[in-house]
Amino acid sequence: QVQLVESGGGLVQAGGSLRLSCAASGNIFNVNVMGWYRQAPGKQRELVANIASSGSTNYADSVKGRFTISRDNAKNTVYLQMNSLEPEDTAVYYCSADWKRTWPVREKRYWGQGTQVTVSS
Numbered sequence: 001q002v003q004l005v006e007s008g009g010g011l012v013q014a015g016g017s018l019r020l021s022c023a024a025s026g027n028i029f030n031v032n033v034m035g036w037y038r039q040a041p042g043k044q045r046e047l048v049a050n051i052a053s054s055g056s057t058n059y060a061d062s063v064k065g066r067f068t069i070s071r072d073n074a075k076n077t078v079y080l081q082m083n084s085l086e087p088e089d090t091a092v093y094y095c096s097a098d099w100k101r102t103w104p105v106r107e108k109r110y111w112g113q114g115t116q117v118t119v120s121s
Helices: none
Strands: 002-007 010-013 018-026 031-039 046-051 057-059 067-072 077-082 091-102 105-111 115-120
Touching: 002 091, 002 105, 018 031, 018 091, 018 115, 031 067, 031 077, 046 067, 046 077, 057 067
Parallel strands: 010 115
Antiparallel strands: 002 018, 018 077, 031 046, 031 091, 046 057, 067 077, 091 105, 091 115
C-alpha cells in the first residue's frame, strides 16, 4: 500500500557527510511518523531518528548533534542529513513509514529496501 524508495547511501571517510532521501508513494494519507533505522553487522536493527507530520523528532543518543531528520510534505519525502560520520555509523539504513487508521483500527509499518552507508577510518 505504501512504497518507499531510498537513495543517497555510499562510501565516505570519517568526518564526512551524506544525505539520505526516502520518497513515499501509494496510500500515504494515513502515514504520520516516518523514520530511519539502521542495522550494522552483528547488531540488532535500531532506531536512528523519526519525525511526525507535526515536525516532532526523536533521535538515538548516538547520533544526536550529528544527524538531522527532516521531511518535505509536498514531495512526500523524508531526509536524513548525516554529518561528522564515524566508522560506527556503518550500516544498512532503512526508511520506515507508519500507517495508522482509527476505524477500523489498523496499524502497519512499511520499510524501504535499505541503502548501504560505509564510513572508512
